[in-house]
Amino acid sequence: MEAVRNRAQREALPAPYVVGADFENVAGTGGLSGVDSAETTLRIGRVLELGGKRHARTALGDAEINLQRGAEGVARLDITNSTTQRFIxxxxxxxxVEHAEERVRHANSTRREVARWVQAARNPDSDLRAAEITLADAELKHEQALQALQGAKARLAASWGALTPDFDTVDANLDTLPPLADFGTLAGRLPQTPQQRLAQLETASIAARRRIAVASGKPDVNVSLGVRRLEATGDQGLVMSFSLPLGSQRRASYSVAEADADLAAVHARAQATGLEQRQQLFDRYQLMQQARSEVEALRTRMLPKAQEAVSLTRRGFEAGRFSFLALAQAEKTLFDLREREIEAAARYYTLLVEVERLTAHIPDAS
Known part of the structure; x- marks a missing residue:
């Protein structure tokens, strides 16, 4: 931003004055030898900019500052989005990890219970081996969950530049799913999304460059005024000169055509981006509805039935009517459904962050 601001201030400056001097008829031959016949001219000149060129440059500087400010806003949104995703x-x-720990506790408790039944000769030794395998599998999943948590915490800490996590836990509640506005309301925000806002700012910048191109079609006048001294007579006189470049209009027409082509390209990209954003928003909106439906089905229908199945199977196992494998399968189903609930809730939150990113609003930077 500082570089853009300094460039804008530089371009807004008026044309500089130019000071110069000419020495003629010096160190020649014959009557022009030495400096007796010298003619010395001191002059000051300046380019007179016509057609509002300075005003056009100032407008371009302002447009580029606004464009840079908009780009910084998008960068901040990207960092916020990335950090939020890592937090999730x-x-x-x-x-x-918490579920894996609970799974280990259940598997260990069940293994001890099976060991008692095997020792009492009510169950075969194969049940004990199966219980030990279930416990080992639960401990392995717990170890893997701990490693995954360490990696997730390290990535989150890296978001604010920390080499190692400077926190023990994250304070989050995935049980409550925040509501989502209807699709029409969300789609209504798309014209002011970061990408569309940047397209508007880029259009303003190109339009400012076009105004400079139009202004350059009117040639500038180079004017200078000076004093000439003639050593031969000791007289002095004023000298004035001006020059006007030719062919400025033709050069300017190419620059205007270039700016018009750039404007058309930006407009086309903005339209394509708008259509793509709407489709992306619709896709994520649908996926969010699916994730919410899955979470609600798991919590209200599937998990209660799975919990009831575990309770019934455990009572049957304790009464000797069910085998250990039936109990192990019922518990596995319960824990798998809990993991599925976590994943569905996390998917909902992740999609929510993406929707908020798609429909984020950047205030007018002008």
Missing amino acids: QAAVAQEH
Whole structure:
């Protein structure tokens, strides 16, 4: 931003004055030898800019500052989006660790219970081996969950420049899913999304360059005024000169045509981006609805039934009617559904962040 601002201030300056001197008829031959016949001219000149060129340059500088400010706003949104996504990943990994710990506790408790039944000769030794395998699998998943959590925490800490995590846990609640506005309301925000806003700012910048091109069609006048001294007579006189370049209009027409082509390209890209953004928003909106439906189905229908199935199977196992494998399968189904609930909730939050990013609003920078 500082570089753009300094460039804008430089371009807004008026044309500089030019001071010069001419020495003629010096160190020649014959009557022009030495400096007796010298003619010395001191002059000051300046380019007189016509057609509003300075005003056009100032307008271009302002447009470029606004464009840079808009780009910085997009960069901040990208960083916020990335950090939020990493926070969600850390929260999910933390939930997975908690569930893995609970799974280990259940598997260890079940293994001890099976060992008692095997020792009492009610169950075969194969049940104990199966229980030990279930415990080992639960401990392995717990170890993997811990490693995943460490990686997620490290990525989150890197978002603010920390080499190692400077926190123990993340404070997040994935149980409550925030509401989502209707699609029409969200789609109504698209014209002021970061990409569309940047397109508007880029259009303003190109339009400012076009005004400079139009102004350059009117040639500038180079005027100078000076004093000439003739050593031969000791007289002095004023000297005035001016010059006017030719062919400025033709050169300017090419620059105007270039700016018009750039404007058309930006407009076409903005239209294509708008259509793509709407489609992306619709896709994510649909996926969010699916994720919410899945979470609600898991919480209200599937998990209660799975919990009831575990309770019934455990009572049957304790009464000797069900095998350990039936109990292990019921518990596995329960824990798998809990993991599925976490993933569905995390998917909802991740999509919510993407929707907020797509429909984010950047205030007018002008």
